[in-house]
Amino acid sequence: MADLAENENLPAWRVRVNEVLERFKALPPNKKFLFYGAVAALFAVVIGLALLNREPAYKILFANLADRDGGQVTAALQQMNIPYQLGAGGVISVPSDQVYDVRLKLAAQGLPKASGVGFELMDNQKFGISQFAEQVNYQRAIEGELARTIESIEAVQTARVHIATPKQSVFVREQEPTTSSVMLNLYPGRVLDPGQIAGILHLVSSAVPGLAVKDVTIVDQDGNLLSQSPDLDASGNGLDSRQLKYVRSVEDDYAKRIEAILEPIFGKGNAHAQVSATLDFSQVEQTSETYRPNSSPNPSSTRSQQIVEKLNNQSTQPTGVPGSLSNQPPSAASAPITLPPGALPGTQTLSGQAVGQNGAVERDITTNYEVDKTISHTTLPQGILKRLTAAVVVNYRNLPDRNGDLKPTPLTAQEMAQVNNLVREAVGFNPQRGDSVNVVNAAFADALAPVTFKDKAITFVGDNAVTILKYVLVAIAALYLLLGVVRPVVREVMRPPRPPAPEPGGEPGFAVEGGRLLAVAGDEELVDENGEPLSEEERNKDPRYLQRKHYADNIEQAREIVKSDPRMAAQIIKEWISSDE
Numbered sequence: 385m386a387d388l389a390e391n392e393n394l395p396a397w398r399v400r401v402n403e404v405l406e407r408f409k410a411l412p413p414n415k416k417f418l419f420y421g422a423v424a425a426l427f428a429v430v431i432g433l434a435l436l437n438r439e440p441a442y443k444i445l446f447a448n449l450a451d452r453d454g455g456q457v458t459a460a461l462q463q464m465n466i467p468y469q470l471g472a473g474g475v476i477s478v479p480s481d482q483v484y485d486v487r488l489k490l491a492a493q494g495l496p497k498a499s500g501v502g503f504e505l506m507d508n509q510k511f512g513i514s515q516f517a518e519q520v521n522y523q524r525a526i527e528g529e530l531a532r533t534i535e536s537i538e539a540v541q542t543a544r545v546h547i548a549t550p551k552q553s554v555f556v557r558e559q560e561p562t563t564s565s566v567m568l569n570l571y572p573g574r575v576l577d578p579g580q581i582a583g584i585l586h587l588v589s590s591a592v593p594g595l596a597v598k599d600v601t602i603v604d605q606d607g608n609l610l611s612q613s614p615d616l617d618a619s620g621n622g623l624d625s626r627q628l629k630y631v632r633s634v635e636d637d638y639a640k641r642i643e644a645i646l647e648p649i650f651g652k653g654n655a656h657a658q659v660s661a662t663l664d665f666s667q668v669e670q671t672s673e674t675y676r677p678n679s680s681p682n683p684s685s686t687r688s689q690q691i692v693e694k695l696n697n698q699s700t701q702p703t704g705v706p707g708s709l710s711n712q713p714p715s716a717a718s719a720p721i722t723l724p725p726g727a728l729p730g731t732q733t734l735s736g737q738a739v740g741q742n743g744a745v746e747r748d749i750t751t752n753y754e755v756d757k758t759i760s761h762t763t764l765p766q767g768i769l770k771r772l773t774a775a776v777v778v779n780y781r782n783l784p785d786r787n788g789d790l791k792p793t794p795l796t797a798q799e800m801a802q803v804n805n806l807v808r809e810a811v812g813f814n815p816q817r818g819d820s821v822n823v824v825n826a827a828f829a830d831a832l833a834p835v836t837f838k839d840k841a842i843t844f845v846g847d848n849a850v851t852i853l854k855y856v857l858v859a860i861a862a863l864y865l866l867l868g869v870v871r872p873v874v875r876e877v878m879r880p881p882r883p884p885a886p887e888p889g890g891e892p893g894f895a896v897e898g899g900r901l902l903a904v905a906g907d908e909e910l911v912d913e914n915g916e917p918l919s920e921e922e923r924n925k926d927p928r929y930l931q932r933k934h935y936a937d938n939i940e941q942a943r944e945i946v947k948s949d950p951r952m953a954a955q956i957i958k959e960w961i962s963s964d965e
Contacts, residue, residue: 408873415873422869429862442469442477445486446496448541449474453496460495461486523547530591534566534584539574543567547592562595564588569605578626581610627665630767635659641810642776646803654779654828659811662771667764674758692748773820776807779828795825 408416445468446457454474461468461478466486469477478486490496509518527545534543544567550560566588570576576584581602589597602611635658642657649655780792795803804823813819845852924930946953 411873418869419873422865425865426862426870429858433858441480443480443483444471445476445478445483447473447475449476449496457490457495460490460493464489523549526591530566530588533587534568537576537580537584539570539576539580540568541571542569545588547595561599562592563599563601564592564595565601565603567603567605568610576610585611627663627767631661631663634661634663634769638772638774638811642774642807645806645810646776646778649803650778650781655776657774657776657807659775660773661769664768664770665766667766669761669763671759671761674760687752689752690748690750692750769817771818772811772814774807774811774822776803776821776823778803778823778825780825792827794827800825 411419446454449457451474454470454476457476458468458470461476464486466478466482471477509521527547530545531543534540534545546565546567548563548565550562553559566584568576568584584602585597585600588600589595600611601609604610638659638661639657642659643655646655646657778795780794782790783793785791800823803825804821807813807821807823811819811821813821942953
């Protein structure tokens with residue numbers, strides 16, 4: 385009674401909590417043990433998942449450090465009293481909340497030092513160093529600086545550069561070119577595209593005087609040659625990767641043209657094309673010198689003309705005894721010239737005077753004309769299309785038949801001719817090159833069924849089977865603990881209390897057992913004033929007994945209703961529960 389009076393002064397929720405605690409204390413020890421074990425297991429599962437998915441306490445500070453650089457970094461960390469962990473492959477880890485702070489502090493100390501040496505090697509030159517040693521140090525500095533620059537590329541982990549500089553010669557023909565080799569160590573899973581390789585080649589060749597791009601060799605950590613000579617020299621023999629890529633792009637471009645012009649007619653996926661292109665990558669340089677036939681003198685241009693006239697006269701021939709006087713050349717002519725007898729009459733000399741009867745003139749005329757000449761220097765481009773072949777297949781069209789059902793129907797001859805003409809125009813058909821176009825109309829096989837959610841789910845489960853199995857087992861264990869252990873205990877604890885039995889001397893009660901009404905007043909049967917139990921005739925007249933009997937009859941009817949129509953009984957109970965009364 386004291387507990388009841390005390391509970392009446394407490395809030396309702398506190399009373400409820402106290403009742404739950406009392407019931408939990410009244411549970412058997414085995415159920416308590418199961419409950420404690422289940423709760424502990426659930427906490428263990430939750431904590432394990434949290435630890436499994438949480439980020440590590442340590443993060444990587446530096447990776448792939450050389451032994452020397454790693455020793456310097458760890459020594460600096462010890463001086464700064466920063467905890468660290470060493471891993472395989474030169475990995476140094478520090479607490480995650482100190483990563484960036486430690487990196488800045490080490491960078492202020494110049495750690496870690498870059499691999500190799502650069503121009504800082506020239507800072508501590510010894511006095512009296514030889515020219516050879518100075519040249520070697522300079523070459524080492526250039527190699528180190530180039531290696532540092534190449535390592536700044538994202539895909540390159542480490543790099544080494546070697547430069548071979550031959551001795552200079554006073555004879556130009558005997559001068560050997562400078563060569564260089566580059567060794568690259570790439571990050572796992574990384575590759576360099578042709579543009580990056582070409583950038584490294586030009587970077588090295590531009591940094592070293594007298595070093596040509598073709599004299600630079602690049603090799604990766606697996607020994608694969610990355611700098612192919614045909615890629616560098618367009619005049620190299622044979623097809624290189626660039627040329628093959630260009631051929632593939634040309635073929636794909638022509639195929640896309642064909643499909644783009646046919647898809648609006650037949651629908652997407654109903655026309656496929658394959659194109660084969662033959663390209664000429666030979667580089668041809670030709671020089672031609674052409675002479676046209678001589679033209680007539682009138683339109684031709686005179687380059688030079690020489691006229692020589694010689695006068696022949698018998699009276700003036702040298703005679704007499706040979707000597708100096710007889711061998712004297714004739715004196716210079718003076719105008720007007722009087723021709724001696726013997727010359728051809730009617731002719732004129734250069735001075736325009738007629739030749740007399742006794743003189744003759746010998747005339748030599750030499751005329752040089754300009755000759756037509758054409759010199760052409762032609763360089764033919766690379767990648768000239770020599771021949772083109774195209775194969776096109778077009779699907780049957782789905783046309784309705786007499787019943788209205790769609791049926792694959794082949795194209796007519798006229799439609800095939802139109803498709804053939806469209807394809808020829810799309811690829812620029814040229815019969816002089818030997819081009820060929822073949823268009824075929826055929827029924828396509830059933831297209832692959834679209835990827836459904838079921839297929840995606842199967843693929844996902846197959847790819848992540850181990851992870852899914854792990855989480856499924858954890859979920860099954862958690863559900864078993866919740867539904868099989870925790871839930872029954874909680875339901876038993878949270879079950880509302882039964883109404884207390886009536887105390888002796890209180891209001892008369894009743895009970896029904898096996899369909900028989902037990903008339904009781906408290907724990908005793910109904911009695912008269914003398915304490916004698918009432919007879920059956922007296923009980924039938926007693927209002928207390930009649931009330932209890934009526935209630936017992938109602939209970940029996942309710943039981944019959946539940947047995948005959950459980951659904952209606954369940955619905956009535958639901959209405960009672962949801963009712964506010």
